[in-house]
Amino acid sequence: MKTIAIVIGVALAGAAVQAFAANPTVLVVQDGASLRAAARDSSPQQAQLVRGEALEVRAERLDWLQVWDYRRERGGYLRKSQGLLVAGDTTTLLAQLRLTLPQDGGEGLGLALAAAYIQAATPAELAGPAGGEVLDALGRLGERIAANTGPKRAGLLDVAARYGLHFDSYEQGDGGVRVCYDGDAFRRVLSLPAAPSAKARAALAITRADCRPTTLTPAQLQASDDWRAGVLEHAPLDGLDGYERNRLLLRRAGVAASRAFEHRDNALAAQALAEFARVEATELPEDDLADYNDAAMRVNAVRWLALPQPAGRRFGNGFQLALESGVSTAEQCLTLRDAKDHVLLRKCSVAVIPLASATLNREGTALAIAAQPLDGWRELWVLRAAPEGWTVDVLPPAAASPGLGYAEFAGWVPGGQQILVASESRAEGRYASRRFVQMDLATLSAQRQSTEPKALGAFQRWADPGWSGASLALR
Template sequence: MRPTLCTAALATTAALLQPAPTHAATALVLQDQAALRAAARDAAPSQAALWRGEAVEIRGERLDFYQVYDYRRERGGFVRKGQVLPLEGQAADPAALLAALRLVRLQAGAESLGLGLAAAYVQQASAEQMAGPGGVEALDALGSLAERLADRASRSSAAKLDTPQTSTDTQLAAQLDVAARYGLKFQSFEREAGSLQLCYEGEVFRRVLALPASTPEQQARAALALTRLDCQNPAATPSQKLQREQWRADILERVPANGLAPLWRNRVVLRQAAVWGRLAYAQARQADAGPAAQAASARALQALARVQPAELADEDQPLSNDAAMQANAVRWQALPAGSSTMSWSRGKDSLQLRLLPGTEGDQCLVLQSAQAREALLRHCSFGLIQTASFSVNREGTAATLAVQPTESWRELWVLRQTPQGWRLDVLPPVAANPGLGYAEFAGWVPGGQQLLMVREARAEGRYTPRSFEVLDLQSLQVLRRSGDAQQLGPFQRWADAGWKAGSLSLR
């Protein structure tokens, strides 16, 4: 009988929990590029190269070789006994398979062999075992190994388009093929600089969440795998993004906080902060979704407040920075929306900045003076213009607004009076394609000549740490900058009270 270990078993939960039928003697390949030879001798011609985790059927023995048949290649041959693991007798016992899986799971580069062992356990275990702790552990390992294999492939040179493959790329491609034979599905998304992000589809993790025997840590690991921020279709429509973010938020809410170690609790709340922040933006793009967006933004800030900094692992520090940037990017949505008409005085003149609907679904800022009918400035954008963030300096010569063009990117708009008239400049978090980050107003320096602001970003694969900056209002050039606000005198004296109370840049 053909040695298919796990294909039908992974199709549905019901099929997964059914007792597996009895198969002919099956063996798992233990080494990459194990030679399938035409005869039981090392000098015999090699008919194919087998890869770790592949299943072959044992049909006999000769000398120090097993006579096997490979159903995928529809070819028989001989393989050295030391290169395969026969799944019969004690080796086929579910307890023995689970013990071997625990060991292989810790070995980097052995993911395909671990997948083969996990699939063998699924086949050999009874329905009661699959519903119990052992079955959940096997499924957890199966999903984790698939996710790790996908991450290895994404980091390799094979993830670069139009790049010649190396031996490592060939090995990864073969191991991904082994995973696909066990019913595991992968998705690929094109990223920056022509790279590809490969992601495991996540069916096994959904099963882990559904099984009552799963531990809080296993549920946390499954929820984090299913809600990865880098495994989503960038071409999704706004309505699809809204549904996706709501689903991810619901998945994370199902993870029990009781019994969860601080390390995993931190990881879950960091992901919740990021997901609720993105959900706030998706809801704000919908008509009449102001209260929902406000609630989602508040949930992002609340999740971030539950992080225990002392329990953050070193490898989780980037996740903490990213979650804080995401929550900070949407923090204005947690406040009631400001008026669509903003007024202030400039000497004897009265100025009015109005937010009006554009002609193509965008929003337009129109600056007018009480002394003139024609607009002094008009600027339109499809981004979310946060009127609650409006701030004007004491002299009435400059104003700022926070604008969010994407779910994770917030820019600072600076309106200022120049000898040529009023103009608007956009200050991004960093000079790069929009990624994750914010540029925000931090205060005015009296005299109408300087502006305080903060930037932080992760874009084009590079993290730009927090930068507290003093800008010249005439040229918008940075006069002074520091990674610590306390090192800059203007920040100590003139930092805006509202910014200090609400910003996450001072975390």
Template sequence: MKRTLFTLITAIASAATTVATAAATPATASAPTGAAASASSSAAASDFGSAIVVQDQASLRAAPRDSAQQQTLLWQGEVLEVRGERMDYLQVWDHKRERGGFIRASDVRRVSLTEADGPTLLSVLRFMRDTPGSEALGIGLTAAYLQAAPAAALSGERGAQALDALGTFADRLARRASLAPSSTAAGKANGATLSAHLDVANGYGVRFTTYEVEGRMQICYDGEAFRRVLAMPSADADQRARAALALTRPECTNPDLPAHERAKLQDWQAQLLEKVDVAGLPSYLRNRVQMRRAGLWSAVAFQQARKDGGPAAGAAASRALAEFAGVSRNDLPDEDQVAYNDAAMRVSAVRWALVPAAAPVADAKRPAVVVQPGAPGESCVLLVDAQRGAKDPLVRRCTYGVVWAASATVNREGTAVALAVQPLEGWRELWVMRKAGDAWVVDVLPPAATSPETGYAEFAGWVPGGQQMLVAREARGQGRYRKSFEVVRIDGLATERVTGDVASLPLFQRWQDAGWKRQTLSLR
């Protein structure tokens, strides 16, 4: 049975009479064939049928007694061929290990893989789909159902339910394995269990990808079952939404992808989410789709801005903002607050794409920012005034990030200029060019003093006197989230006052920039 799970899934896709390219990934492997013969041969493998292990670390013994020698430990979800019965034990054969033995009947669930067993197995799948900790068992039961159910059922709503359950089991198992701690004895034991469950899933043909991210392993399901759900006309809106969300998880994007491949993938993911009809979804699920759309369209806006900086970037940023604005915050469960804040930061990072850059105007007292191309892939920021133009600027600094020229603002005294620069997707810094004596220098204020993840630092207003400025910062890094409103010294960018509540800073109430207040998402 374990060897035929995905050949059976291929048979479902063929019976569904649909075009799989509607949900094909940029590079999708071809599916195996020959499902019908494999299924019939497995179903007739033994007159006693099969049994699926339902307990972790179930003992396979040499004789039907607790005192008999233990041959090996079995894990939930593993399938065994039943060859006989002795007392309260079943005599079984383990094809994976090529070993026979005896196992307690209470440690397994017997399945006959006949059509009559199909409805019962599907009922169990529906129950287990939302039961954490039993993913490997759920995958084994899914394999049993796919063999027991007739083709007519598999090509309709029941087949979509089975594939939805299979994808949910695999995706949740990958999430649990990625988050499992390993520094304690209990964590190591849990890690061993999860490793065994992943091995069981792999035995059924369920595939996972693994990436190293900041010293830890990120395990992700490859999404085969979800892609097939999207290709089935019998799948309902909820199933399609769950499948699209699973296929667009940002943490499952290969961090080593080249920039052009990453942009191609993100564009595909954004288009995939567009195929989800959110009108009839439950509010919490609709919110998740719209938050994911907002994050992806902001990524598309960043990539478009890096490419040519044309109207395509503004259109993508506008779409990101519209999707984020459609999220109902009152319908957000606690576990979705992280995704909501991350979506807000990603949209904030590209919001300047919505504002066209005006032609720089410099006079004797107020400098202006000019952006010119530098080395291949670089943009160079030049600060000019009426006396010193682009050929001999007051200061020049280049970056491989996106320079949002429309964000440039000069203080009343003409001694400081604030500029938004986005070096990475979802991470926007604040450049402050200030006059120091007869020269000009550039200081950079990041969203947080951590490795770049998600966040922004943005100008919020000038304080008269030329000594202070107002800044809003929001970031997530090293597992921590923080949003703050700060009074910052222009000279050196040291924070003088900081708070999480903008109303508690009188300088913010008096001198905040009207344009910032109108456009920022930090006041949400």
């Protein structure tokens, strides 16, 4: 166990492990500290150091330490006030790590202290709760370095690489690039007797959807989500604070929703709804609201899959809806027939089309049905009767490249002239909050809209009871 931990925690260039193990080691505690050619400030600067770098102590002169820098393969002098001698006992090292971890800008020093602890600890300590705490600290520091977008990022990434941490870059849907810590330390935390909060952090860190390639095939995405679900099951909910529990439940709900779409599975859709229902909204920090909204959109997109899906639907006036095979195995065709079995409309798509969501207005002139072409993205199809025949229009969650979101039927206004629609989306890096719209059925243009359904009289009077009781738009 110790050998494995040293490999992940201590990977200084050249003889770094030897530096911790043999001669005394000093850690740089000040960014921009100078490595001087002699023991005076007026001497030439050999190098500018970054907080957290480890140097081997060779001697002392006045208030300076004579040191050797293995990475640069040169010696020099460092002021004593700019260094911290590495303690030889794990108790002191762990105390110093706990003190450094919360400090903004202390990432490099924290990594060095964690590496020193791993070098000094016994196999029993590394395999116990203290070892789990140190690896959790390594992971958290790695995440903070990855999230740093300031001018010090390059230096921090360099220091982290010398301590064995690896980072990957992933292109995002909005065109940006995200740097992610590869999570090796977090993976080990899950197999150690770590605190529940540490296991929760580890599970959340290595199951982030934005830290994986955007080029994954559908089969690879499905395998990735199945793996994510297995990881999240290893993080217990017991022993967590309310906000930590919420974070884990939100991730579980989102992963279950993705798997429900990928597997076309009713039970997984029901699981996603159940996990989301366990979230306590009063225990949500402001920083978690974006994740809460994203999980709600992803889960709401699959809520119709949780219901039994009939092979066909027959309405009171004789209209019939059915799903038939398309040209390819992935394609299916929504077919609308009249009472005489004449085909009125046929639309083919690779989207999931839950017939349970279909609803016909009282006048028999329009029909609304949900269609989900992508994970987390559900559209509303509106079928309408016209003099030239039936037509179908697609209402997406937003007029943007698909991301997360839903557009859903919320009710019919008597008279056959209006439809109520609710939508929410996050696409192209922009979040569009919940919108409740009263639309003209002939043009599908908004007549009235609000962020609150109670502000619209039509929603108060004509909102569909099934929508009101099940939609996460009303969370």
